[in-house]
Amino acid sequence: MPSVRLVNLTKRFDKITAISGLDLEMEDGEYLCVLGPTGSGKTTLLRLIAGIIQPDEGSIFIDGELVNNVAPQKRNTAYVPQDYALFPHLSVLENVAFGPISRGHSRKDAYATSMEMLNMTRLAWRADSFPNELSGGMQQRLALARGLASDSNLLLLDEPLGALDARLRVELRYKLRDLVKNRGFTAIHVTHDQEEAMVVGDRIAVLRNGRIRQVSIPFTVYNEPKSIFVADFVGGANFLEGFIAEGDQNGSWVQLRRGLVLRIRETGYSPGERVVLAIREEMTEITKRTRRREEINLFSGTVESTIFLGSFLVYEILLKNGDMVNSRVPVHLDKKRISSGERVYVRLKPGAIKTYLYPQGGLLRELEVI
């Protein structure tokens, strides 16, 4: 059964280092999501593990065996690339059954497994079609079905739901996870969609510039992001810049722009240190009125706009000091019906604020994904 271990893995293309000294360990049967923006090295990482390209440095172990010099077809991986690589002259069913048959399964068994996979990817009704008769989304589901039907226990999935319509993508990700888990695959699934990563992955590895910035269970990545980049890329947050004013054993005071003062729970910072505070949009509270104007971390502001996004709304609030705070309210709890231009108070709970040292290259550089 396949476990995966990567040690100091490095891959360069000319002057660009696509993967940089990367270490990673995966257990047998684990579903790992590699999450990161375009250009972070996700596809390169998969291709290295599949054996399609060779690392410049470092080692790849699959199931305890060093495979650097093992040919791709002998690594027992099922690689589902972004461009599908389907057999154009074979029908949908034959494409899926090709792997099992070539490994010596009977036609009957191979077709039975293949139909099961086509059912899961909702393509059974197109079993007799040819790849060029399918839409892009269907071709992708076919590639996925083919990967799932192969005998390999290590699945390498490159954006396996990327070409699908948003609505179908949401539906299939739950099915994909169930199937991988039920059949006991070990899977590495590359995506830029943080919600998809949280739903399918046992763990998430957040990749940026060829390095893993954080790897842990979705809950921890979301609730304890180690860096501003991870906080922003996974879930997004309000970021406020400030300087530590003073601290005591229970927390610290932070001076925001134009004299606004905010309380945080964190200690251990020295006065004068430049920091960035992060607070999730859903961890802010809006009220129209307040009895106690002097309350800690309660700031007045103006609603600039309201964005309705289905299951929740986002209020954009301009604070008096010029900072913007977004507040996310689940639609079923939105009883206030606040309109644009209205004066409101925003409460930023001290316990929900994460503090980071101001990044060396600046905040914008740290957040850059475009």
Added chain:
Amino acid sequence: MPSVELVGITKKYGGITAVEDASLHIEDKEYVCIIGPSGCGKTTLIKCISGIIEPTEGEVYIDSRPMKNVPIQDRGIGYVFQEIALFPHMDVYENVAYGPTVKGWGDPETKRLVEEMLNMMALGERVRDQPSILSGGARQKTAIARALASGSLLLLLDEPLGSLDVKVRGILRHELRRMVKDLDLTAVHVTHDQVEAMAVADRIVVMKAGRVVEVGTPLQLYLHPKSLFTANFVGEANFLVGEELEKTSDGVKVMVDGAVLRSSGQVDFKDEKVVLAIRPEFVAMRKARMVKGAWRGRIENRAFVGSTVRYEVRTGNGALIVIRRPFSPDAYVWKSGDSVSLVFPPRSVLLYPYPKGGLEKEISIE
């Protein structure tokens, strides 16, 4: 000023009808999104507005002028595609300046307009870069800036963010709406992403199999969809098939697999067989004890999705109900295996007649 009027648009390709009898009115300065699954005809429809496609039947009016035989370049539109079509040999500035230059505007005027657009899209530092070295997001921003700089008051956007990362898409859709509103443009935007549509649009047009199913504001479509298809397409929903038991003063009682559910929906149809729909966040979940009118069940699955937690609950009568709860680290999080009671607030339970072709077919997104 550009309003857009579509009257009875039909487009046929041989034996296949891509769009069938679509009529639509888009006001001046309105931002309208057209959504629907692949193959629903949304791209064909926007191409009829642009003039890339001539409709088989029906008429397109822009600014009350019939567009029959008016070529693309004379329709006064800016167009942005999913496949980014920048001029590869021109830098960002030259790409954005192309439209105004071709129209023969004087240099200072062109320069001012182009710079304004580049600044609005935060492309200032990129002006001398060739498209090939730009990221996908920066290229698409350039394409949007170029469409805006053309001076057209009607913007047609065909999956403008489709090739981008989710994160980038979230940032750019915000920019896009702001630009359209700041510049007083009329925009028609085709997307397969219903959340994107809700974020940018004043009104959304839902299409299915070549037809317009429903038109409404994002709030209307999400909270009070007129059709089952819309209820399913614009967000997750639980669908339950039942038999109408009785009408009450404030709605209707429905029997679903041996359990009763109340809906405050109005019955203006005769069928006894009905479909109830409820969004996952409107189902309340309590500790398992006898709550009047509640359904008992057990949590089969839990998925942590960041700001929310999604549960799948198997109820005593065999239904699988999806529930979404806001997440906060200090609030209780239910576990798989927990026994729970589910409460369905009647006002959030939507009521529909059972579709003739069956429920599956009606809500199918393929």
